Amino acid sequence: MPHVTRFAPSPNGPLHLGHALSAITAHDLAGSNGTFLLRIEDIDGQRSRPKLAESFRADLAWLALDWREVPQQSGRIASYRAAADRLRAEGLLYPCTCTRAQIGATATAIGAEGPIYPGTCRNSLTDLSAPAAWRLDVAEALRRTGPLIWHDAVAGEQQARPDLLGDVVLVRKDAATPASYHLAATLDDAADGVTLVTRGLDLFAATHVHRLLQALLRLPVPQWHHHGLLADADGRKLAKRRGSPALSDRRLAGDDGQALAADLRAGRFPTGLHLVQSVGCYP
Ligand SMILES: [Zn+2]
DSSP states (O other): OOOOEOOOTTSSSOOOOOHHHHHHHHHHHTTSSSSEOOOOOOOOOTTOOHHHHHHHHHHHHTTTTOEEEEEGGGOOOHHHHHHHHHHHHTOEEEEOOHHHHHHHHHHHOETTTEOOOOOTTTTTTTEEEEHHHHHHHHHHHHHHHOOOEEEETTEEEEEEOGGGOOSOOOOOTTTTTBBOOOHHHHHHHHHHOOSSSEEGGGGGEEEEEEEEHHHEEEHHHHEEEEEEEEEOOOSOOOOGTTTOOHHHHHHHOOOOOOHHHHHHHHTTTTOOOOOOOOOOTTT
């Protein structure tokens, strides 16, 4: 069956080679009979720059990819609120007013996304006059769903281990950007009919949480393909802040985007870059 895949960049910085590899991978895995979607994840209110989305489209066209664009996240806030309300009504969310510093000081374990929230607010009365984030009670959620599995095209069948990330935030404190990445991306993929979620290995652990959310919200369960990450000589993932050249700079300088896409497909990377096929303790 042909796949529906997607590339879902955030307009808070220009695309670089790592994004190009991710977009090409998703595009090619959809195949000629499938559908490759572009979704602009623009709810990171403070950092989001709308003009960048236009540049992203020009970058994808320069790489000779074709895509169908689905609504940006800023147009989907109502669906995030509805899902959060439903989970809250089922007693699966609790408010948390802890600051990042407080969590850093009280956490006893480090997970895939930093210090694991120690559950401080899970069983305490939280002062709701202060802005609160809403966290998923992962242990209670898993008790209700029972064990869950998911399938990665590269790593094979996985037992869902959302506990590896702790009680993640689903609704952020910031009223302008209500949904966390976990909630928004999971709902969007279901709404967009994505059948093969293609993204970098750095999001492998996040999939444990997404699989749990699909069970809780009775969403269809796609397959996943977590691909290797382009890294520099020190093994660090490419990032604009570390000087990875923007695709738009190369495009505007008149470089050949189709030739670049061919190089990336063939695994020919610029000097100093290589593909990292495993991230920490995750396959
Ligand atoms: Zn808290």
